[in-house]
Amino acid sequence: MSNKTLSLDDRLYEYLLSVSLREPDILAQLRQETAKHPRAMMQIAPDQGQFMVLLLRLMNAKTVLEVGVFTGYSSLCMALALPPDGKIVACDISDEYTTIARRYWNLAGVAHKVDLRIAPALETLDQLLAAGQANTFDFAFIDADKDNYRHYYDRALQLVRPGGLIAIDNVLWGGQVTDAHAPDDSTQAIRAFNAALRDDDRVTLSLLPISDGLTLALKRE
DSSP: OOSSOOOOOHHHHHHHHHHHOOOOHHHHHHHHHHTTSTTGGGSOOHHHHHHHHHHHHHHTOOEEEEEOOTTSHHHHHHHHHSOTTOEEEEEESOHHHHHHHHHHHHHTTOGGGEEEEESOHHHHHHHHHHTTOTTOEEEEEEOSOGGGHHHHHHHHHHHEEEEEEEEEEOSSGGGGGGOTTOOSHHHHHHHHHHHHHHTOTTEEEEEEOSTTOEEEEEEOO
């Protein structure tokens, strides 16, 4: 027994997947293809994707904002979970990476649910706000360049409705966040972001040690 979160070695993690993961074949195919990509480490873990699906279904979510698409595993997870009239506004700057994502969205029959915006995400988020879409999204997922996390979060908090949820990935950053003197900007940005969220009374907060750390911020009514 333990009174703190259990650490997972490879054997225990494989057991976790063996008794809990219900991954559709199309998602497994995308994950296997992405595993061969030079930047495969950017893809979320399958158990995290399944957890996000659970959150969407608990909320009866229909509108999702995604910042950072890569090859589309997280957006495909969410698109499959949304109702037929659900919509994801997906932000990325890479045509190359999202070409893979678009192919799998089409194969899965969910391409009509994904509005892909190829542009700097802050531009897209500001356009959504200017178009009067504040307080209209049920869920937001942030998994992009770490230096802009605070800016993405601030926009997302305006765009999700009261009672909406923001999920932010990589907040434990492979454990590097424990190093207060880490020289790289990304680590320092995540440390500063985590500290700021701890004191943000606009949200109800939980940081979960799933995958590389996932923060959930529920916008208060």
